[in-house]
Every structure is written in structure tokens, then in C-alpha cells.
Amino acid sequence: MPARAGVRVRVPATSANLGPGFDTLGLALGLYDDVELAVADGPACTVDVEGEGAGRLPRDERHLVLRAAQATFDRAGAPRVPLRLRCRNVIPHSRGLGSSAAAAVAGIVAARALLADTHPLDDDTVLDLAAGFDGHADNVAACLFGGLVVAWGHEGTWHAARLTPHPTLRPVALVSARSSSTEATRGLLPDRVPHADAAFTAARAALAVHALTSAPELLLAATEDRLHQPYRRPAYPETATAVDRLRAAGIAAVVSGAGPTVLALTLDGRLPDDLDTTGFTVRALPVDTDGARAETL
Structure with missing residues (x-):
């Protein structure tokens, strides 16, 4: 016992x-x-x-x-x-x-x-x-x-x-009303990717560690990805659009895990006032x- x-x-x-x-x-x-x-x-x-x-x-x-x-x-x-x-x-x-x-x-x-x-x-x-x-x-x-x-x-x-993440980091999640299967979205990934895309993403992953812990001003560049997010876009077009719009506004946004939630890695907890969040619940998550x-x- x-x-x-x-x-x-x-x-x-x-x-x-x-x-x-x-x-x-x-x-x-x-x-x-x-x-x-x-x-x-x-x-x-x-x-x-x-x-x-x-x-x-x-x-x-x-x-x-x-x-x-x-x-x-x-x-x-x-x-x-x-x-x-x-x-x-x-x-x-x-x-x-x-x-x-x-x-x-x-x-x-x-x-x-x-x-x-x-x-x-x-x-x-x-x-x-x-x-x-x-x-x-x-x-x-x-x-x-x-x-x-x-x-x-x-x-x-x-x-x-x-x-230890940088103390100024203020994540905001856009939680999708839709659900998604990790197995299904992983099935969209190719068996091989171009060497240039692998090298690009490896560099960004290394930079992401630095940005998340010491240099948050680099988060936008550090969260670029060519390894998995582009291939998963067909599974959740609304998520991909929200990521694109946030990044165009200068906010380091990514797909959270296998999606379809969007994670915005902000430094002030704010999103653009004109961002269309239809289909999402916005939650500030420390x-x-x-x-x-x-x-x-």
C-alpha cells in the first residue's frame, strides 16, 4: 500500500x-x-x-x-x-x-x-x-x-x-474554438525537407533560446519556422491567417504545439486593436x- x-x-x-x-x-x-x-x-x-x-x-x-x-x-x-x-x-x-x-x-x-x-x-x-x-x-x-x-x-x-524565460515575456493565447488532432497534423509533415530550410530553422531555434531568455527584442526573427508550420497550414487556415497578421504587426506569433491555438509572445500582453479574433478566445496566460x-x- x-x-x-x-x-x-x-x-x-x-x-x-x-x-x-x-x-x-x-x-x-x-x-x-x-x-x-x-x-x-x-x-x-x-x-x-x-x-x-x-x-x-x-x-x-x-x-x-x-x-x-x-x-x-x-x-x-x-x-x-x-x-x-x-x-x-x-x-x-x-x-x-x-x-x-x-x-x-x-x-x-x-x-x-x-x-x-x-x-x-x-x-x-x-x-x-x-x-x-x-x-x-x-x-x-x-x-x-x-x-x-x-x-x-x-x-x-x-x-x-x-x-528561465525573460521576465518581460507576456504570452497571449488565441484559443481556437476548433479542435485538432496531433496525429492528423503530424501526418501533413513531409519525410524530407530542403537542406536550406533545415539550416534556416536550426539557426532560428538557437536564436529562440537566446531571445526567450535574454534578448526578447529578437523574438520576431527567432520564431520564424520553415520545418513544420508551413506544412500544417491546410489543417487550420484561420490559425495560419492569425499568425500571419500578428507577425505582420510585429508580434512574435506561432502555432501552439500542433495547433490550432495561436500563441503570441508579447512583451506587454497587448494585441492589435484591429485583429480579427473571430473563432478564437483571447487569454493572457503568464x-x-x-x-x-x-x-x-
Whole structure:
């Protein structure tokens, strides 16, 4: 049995890629899902969901948070036990704001907290486990550690370095009313790209790290991309148009993750007054610097 009866975990939304940093850069944002995980009173797992996904998400062991939690028990060498899960979801689903990564991180961090006194797990193990659920580490690393992350894989395991974003950064999200599938938009990407486009994007990705941490005046140039965003335009033309208009106005706008949300990396939290935001909900989302946090119930 876990040494602790129950825990509460708060996990932030995230934006991956940030333009040229495809599958590498991630930023944690101040929008949160709250999860409570405890040992169940009965023989079966139970699930209660409020907010995003209520009525659509599985109410049994198939729920991603529970699957991630039970996988954590397995990795720690601890026996599985019936769990009671309560989710209060605010992060929009299938919008490019890391909702799946947040769910996986929530389950893993909650299970780690339940097992902390008997089966401790370090951050590297947690990151690698979470990336296995999400498929890559940019979103999960930002969700786990907060701030800005650079993630990479090496010999079958995932790693990440956390950086501190520049304090003047004021992200604004244009959350699309439409949903989008990561698998579908990834399917639009070609197997090969011109060498010139790869070199261009590599240079911008390196510059993006500098701009996001030390030189925000370079963000517009640093967020140019030729590797993935141009190929995904047919999946969400309204998103592509919003990005184009923001960039034409001098604002470093990118597609958030696989879209269709737009992330504007502003320094003042303002968008042009004449920007057409039809089909989007505009939300100022501060950078989250704490990442996933757990407390005992």
C-alpha cells in the first residue's frame, strides 16, 4: 500500500515548438488542471471529472491520469492498488496547449507522491515515463519543471534542461474554438525537407533560446519556422491567417504545439486593436515557473 492516502496535484498548460523548436522547445503557461488521487475505498478505481472532458473522458482505468499513475507504480516496483481520481480540468483539450501531457504528468507526479516514502522516483525517471505517454518530451518537461525547457532524446531515454524565460515575456493565447488532432497534423509533415530550410530553422531555434531568455527584442526573427508550420497550414487556415497578421504587426506569433491555438509572445500582453479574433478566445496566460506541484491531502 502507498505510504500516503491521498495527494492533490496542480499541473500547468504548455506550448510546444514555439516556432522553430520542433519537438524540442516548451513553455509552461499559467492555466491549470487540478487532480486529486487517493487509495480507493472499494475494489475498483473510480473517476470523477469536472470541466473540460466531463462526459467524454473514460470513467474507469482507461483514463489517462489513472493509466499514468498505475504505470508509475509498475516502474517503481510497487503493487497496483485501486485508486480514486478527481479531476478539475481547465486546460482546453485538443487545442495545442498540452492537455494530454498535463494528464500524464499529473498521474505520474501524484503516484510518485503517494509512493514517496517507500518507492522514491527521481525527476529523470518521471520525465522519461511521462514522455513515453505523450510521445515526446517538450510538453511534459515544461509541465513537470515549469519555465522554458529544451528537451531531447538520447539512446532511448528523454532528457530536458530548464531555463528561465525573460521576465518581460507576456504570452497571449488565441484559443481556437476548433479542435485538432496531433496525429492528423503530424501526418501533413513531409519525410524530407530542403537542406536550406533545415539550416534556416536550426539557426532560428538557437536564436529562440537566446531571445526567450535574454534578448526578447529578437523574438520576431527567432520564431520564424520553415520545418513544420508551413506544412500544417491546410489543417487550420484561420490559425495560419492569425499568425500571419500578428507577425505582420510585429508580434512574435506561432502555432501552439500542433495547433490550432495561436500563441503570441508579447512583451506587454497587448494585441492589435484591429485583429480579427473571430473563432478564437483571447487569454493572457503568464509564464508558469513552478511546474507540477503535489501536496498531501
